[in-house]
Amino acid sequence: MAFQEIVEQTVTGLGYELVDIERSAGGLLRITIDLPWSPGQELFVNVEDCEKVTRQLQFALEVEGTEYQRLEVSSPGLDRPLKSEKDFERFVGSQIDVTLKAPLGAAANGGVHANRKKFRGTLEKEGDVWQIVWSEAPAAKPGAKVSKNRASAPVQALGFRLDELKEARLAPVVDFKGRKPKTVGES
Known part of the structure; x- marks a missing residue:
């Protein structure tokens, strides 16, 4: 065997x-x-x-x-590898890191550097197509006030097939304080 x-x-x-x-x-x-x-x-x-x-x-x-x-x-740990279709189904809505086998090239239409292969964002599924959604906006520093007039960075999405991926992993998100950020409408 x-x-x-x-x-x-x-x-x-x-x-x-x-x-x-x-x-x-x-x-x-x-x-x-x-x-x-x-x-x-x-x-x-x-x-x-x-x-x-x-x-x-x-x-x-x-x-x-x-x-x-x-x-x-x-155990797989915080940065668990995603290998099968079932893994992707399980972690829809989670932050993931993906590495493509080949760079985007001209398909990015200038929105992303042509040689880029690595992306971090939220895993989503639209019909039969997997996609990762992210924003290039820098994270606000703790305690800093963010102007309401500041234009938000555009949200970008990249559709992919599982056979186009070299590697996919959960992005390790560690919350040491145990508190979740307040959502709109919550006091």
């Missing part, structure tokens, strides 16, 4: 989803797992989940005679 199949069968057999497999120099074997997702449900991998998968993988890999020095099983 192939190495990838062993890992995938073991992880899915325990009720988890295989996100990524990485083998690196020095014999490190890094496995990233997540809990299966369904709309309206958000569960997270914890340390006990990683321990359970680690124990089972150590046994399965030993039986198959797979060579490795160190096994590391972890």
